[in-house]
Structure formats: C-alpha cells, structure tokens
Amino acid sequence: MSRYAAVVHAVGVRLEPDDTLSIAAPFGLADLFGMVLRSNPAIANGPAYAAKTERMRTAWPELTVIPWAGTAEAPVKCTEDTAAVSTGLSPAPSPLSTSR
Numbered sequence: 001m002s003r004y005a006a007v008v009h010a011v012g013v014r015l016e017p018d019d020t021l022s023i024a025a026p027f028g029l030a031d032l033f034g035m036v037l038r039s040n041p042a043i044a045n046g047p048a049y050a051a052k053t054e055r056m057r058t059a060w061p062e063l064t065v066i067p068w069a070g071t072a073e074a075p076v077k078c079t080e081d082t083a084a085v086s087t088g089l090s091p092a093p094s095p096l097s098t099s100r
Contacts (some may be wrong), residue, residue, distance in 0.1 A: 001026055005048040007040050038066045084097050 001010040007027035008026045014022045023029075031038055037056055039049045053065050 002040075003038055003043055005043065005045050006052055007038050008036065010040075030034070035060065035062055036064045036066065039068050041069065 004010045008031040010027050011029070011032060012024040013038065014024075016022055025032075028034070030044060037048075037053060045094065049068050056063055057065065065073075
C-alpha cells in the first residue's frame with residue numbers, strides 16, 4: 001500500500017472472524033473523507049498520477065486534486081480530519097479494529 005501513486009488509495013479493510021473490521025491506512029483517512037487526491041511522496045511516478053487524476057476527475061468532479069510535486073500549479077491543502085474523528089475511525093497509520 002505504501003507504493004500507490006495516490007495516498008488516498010492506500011486503504012485496506014478486512015472483515016475479521018468476530019465481525020469486526022480491521023482498517024489499515026498508512027497515510028491516514030483525511031484525504032479519503034475529504035475527497036482529496038494527493039501524490040505519494042515515496043515514489044516518483046508523475047505520469048501514473050496524472051492518468052489517475054484525469055480518470056478520477058471525470059468520476060468525481062468535486063474531487064480536490066493536489067498537483068504532483070514540481071509542477072507549476074499551487075498545491076491545495078487538505079482540511080482537518082474531522083470526518084474520521086466523528087466516525088470513530090483513526091487516521092493513525094496502524095490498523096484499527098472497530099465494530100461493524
């Protein structure tokens with residue numbers, strides 16, 4: 001998950017045998033709940049990020065896209081992670097178990 005072109009894609013959810021959900025989000029959940037597409041600084045793959053950006057803007061016009069580092073466009077800051085807090089989910093990088 002830490003090698004995806006966009007950090008918002010790095011979220012995994014697993015249903016456990018006791019019907020709880022384990023959530024892994026190494027970059028947190030703020031971008032997911034805030035509809036923000038942000039490049040992964042761990043990789044250098046601007047073309048893959050640009051392709052994802054165009055596809056995702058078509059599907060979700062309300063999406064906020066933060067340009068790939070080094071472009072002329074000004075970055076847009078993501079809002080605080082209030083949605084994750086209000087749902088009881090943690091933006092922490094470690095997996096979290098929560099009732100379904």
